[in-house]
Amino acid sequence: MDKEWRASKSSQEIIETVASEDRYDFDFHDLDRVQRRLKQRHIQMFIAGTIGTGLFLGSGNALRVAGPLGALVAYALVGTVAYASLCSIGEMTTWAPITGTFPHYAARWVDPALGFAVGWNYFYSNAVSVPVEISAAVILMTFWDKDTSHAAIYTAIITVLICAINLFGVRYFGESEFFFSVIKLTLIVIILFAGLVVDLGGGPTGERIGFKFWVNPGPINRAHLVEDVGADRFLAILSVIIQAAFSFQGMELVCIAASETENPRRNIAKAVRRVFYRILVFYMLGILMIGMLVAYDNPLLLARTGTAAMSPFVIAMNTAGVKAFPHLVNAGIFASAFSAGSSYLFCSSRVLYGLSIRGQAPKFLAHTTKNGLPIASILVTSVFPLMSFMAVSAGAETVFNWFVNIVTTGGFIGWFSINLTYMFFHRGMTAQGFDLTKNVYNNPLQPYLSYWGMGWTLIFIFMNGYAAFFKFESSIFLTAYINIPIFAALYFGYKFFYRTRIWKPLEMDFITGIPTVEETEMPADPPVTLLEKVGAVLF
Template sequence: MDVEKKAASGAEKDSQSAISVESHLDAREKDKVQRKLQQRHVQMIAIAGTLGTGLFLGSGFALQGAGPLGALIAYALVGTVAYSSLCAVGEMAAFNPTSGTFPHFAARWVDKALGFAIGWNYFYGSVMAIPTEISAAAILITFWDDNPNHAPAYIAAILVVMISFNLFGVRYFGEAEFYFCLVKIMLIIGLIIAGLVITLGGGPDRTRRGFQYWKNPGAIARAGLVDNIDADKFLAILSVIVQAAFSFQSMELVAIAASETESPRRNIAKAVKRVFWRILIFYILGVLITGMLVPYNDPELLHETGNAAQSPYVIAINRARIKVLPHIINAAIFTSAFSAGNSFLYSSSRVLFGLSIRGQAPKIFGRVTKGGLPLISVAFCSLFSLLTFMTVSNGAATVFGWLVNLTTVGGFIGWWVINCTYLCFHYGYKKQGFNRKELLYYSPLQPYLAWWGIFWATFFVVISGLQTWFKWNTSTFLTFYINIPIFIAMYFGYKVVKKTRIRRWDEMDFVTGIPTPEETEIPEVPPKNIWEKISSFIF
């Protein structure tokens, strides 16, 4: 904390005298959002904010593609990269809790051109994820009503409710996400318990499954790409990396919300520290149980419905002759899809707002209401949700699928930039004589964790379109890889036009526009009774 105060108060150092203060760094006069997200909101968003169909249904695709062990390896590996990225952005956000999050950090501590490129890249990925989750929610309704003529009405109803939560203000968004996250947490815990009971023979059918599917048909499935069995199994694991990554998408939401969070430094520190257990329990344990419920070649698992009927949990529950539970699971997964779309609308609007107040997006998106809501940004991002109606038409659904695939590599690029930015922050902070161990939050695994994230994010980008290497499809190849030249073009285009340069460690600005702890932190009130102590422990 002493270092934070010293940096925030503008301690006079020889190295600081060389810094060229740029107006875009200090957007305090334009950053008029208000800190209305409470501690319980932030902690719950960190625990389950972006849990959606990527985990509840996507784990079935991963099981089908790579087998139980292959899916477990893929999810565990991607989880470490997502965790490295969250630790990196969490430390930077706790140091500088202002609007713009990691695109601003990239512009501030690496290169303005990098901030521009990753900001628009992340914005695109987030707004395209909105219709993805809404369409998933609409498909989940087909579990009860499979009349295609009703789909537009369901989509419209979902859109109205979701957009309303964001237009009413961040407090309403926080309250909605708090209860949605409670439902998701109860769902995943309930599924894990139900899965264990069924696996151990506790269901009405009294069939003990255990690890029998790891033996027959096997622990790792074949990809069907090459003749060599071992090589083909290895390729199967790589082929589900993208599916696993979709489940971890936007875990950095808690850092994006830093500028609208009360006591952001303390609350972000708490949130990031708990994410490791979230990944271990919800993702890794969940995928492990999934692989024990059904074999990867199960006919019902291969039958794509888009609703809970294709979930390994529902398949196992139906076979265990448990009647009502599948309907409850489908309803909870529907809530998860809605919540994830709601979160993506929030994150995309805040990234756009952050770009605007620093001159990297049209000024109109930087306007806020008296209550601190970036209304124009929210309204603009809401327009992209209308793309969900494309899924009603078969031809439009194909185009929509291409647009969604474009975001996959964009997510990997985002993780890569976050970790690269952190390394610059880490070494620059050290170069200027500051001690990051005195910060309110720092990861003891850094900078090694960031190097790990950079290596694997690069690898994921390269192999994202792996199947097209063996079974060529031009449109599929382009949807996976065209984001790379687009990102490079945005970076160098902005660099040439604005004549930016990469910052040296000794000229990075750790002072301008960064609020002091006294400006952001509210004194923490100790719990007075047993219920407050339990609440403090959980949240």
């Protein structure tokens, strides 16, 4: 192997490093044809894209299972893990804003086999999630149209629109995500203010609710799995932790779009710095509010309509006599489902494109249009939304649901690999003398944040199907854990075939094919008008 000399970024000493082997050439710059067309406001609002059905609908089940305090504890814990994962990928992305994102980082700084396994795992997990969101959007339409025979028509329309948004170009995708994110954030703000007014007695009934539901029926519910009350309440919180983790997944979209973003280092750093406050305001205050407004034993929480009727926000407003909310909330949830489907299609196609340009997927998938759109990867990924028609057929619906549940741990594996890769990244950068504090984004709590995120995501993966051990059902056990051997087969199969190895700190390549700050960042234009100044604060 050749030796190369690199100057230390933190001092004048010279550090000797070992270059990568020739067959692991990481200079894909000449093959990468995507263009930077996403603006700052697009990237800032991508974080809001993760706020969806998990908060609007799933929070009701969280409240029912664990109670108001139990749900709040579960969401707070998972919020810290999501924050740790985003900080980890954010720091790596601001160092290397290139196509392929964290699967490429895993191949580059941990093991090429890990990059292959993580990339394909993330691809199929997101690709299968597209028809899931389409099916959810169709169910939401039944809130207004009770005729179930129209389900196939709605499925076709939504499928075509989601695919068209991605095929028209990244600018159209960015604008659509910005539009839907504004809708969702506006809805959440309205709900939080309205909830506070109702809780303080400002609703039509005039009843002051306060924290009475924290007293009766109580702050934490039981899971009814064991006789010991304390242990049973702990298991209830455990159940909600898994659900809450699904609600937070997808925040990494902001970094996956790095290679198609203007001024990626500055804009991604800004988005990551603001995510803590967005988690605190939108998720934590949202969960706290529903715990104040609705009792966990409210029979309406047992509804399984899939529409706004089962939302705890709607239940609270209907109880308080505010009748206009259901339609508003259902429209917001529909926007969330549509936006999530489009985002999952974007993520999966870009990861597939990244796999292709580094030789871990068929070469034809690296084909782009003259405007830098990875058309081949998008077209292949657009086949997956057609699976949503399986949900229309009664016979295929069970198979569809099974297939969906099988890949649900894919997001947890993605988070785990992000934090694991950052741990290697931090170790390699330190060993080679780079000053991490000089990076455009650096969190002073690293690498401890990555340890925290890695540990908890590993726990999430293995406790995902814990309920099967109390009342064993082979279907629950299989769908909860089958993705683990699939991931292991991808990793060890690639490792065996190509004889890859884990990179040592002085073998990691932090330079090749990575654009400099001068190449990616343009001088920031300071806001002048009042509207521009408001936009600078919000976005």
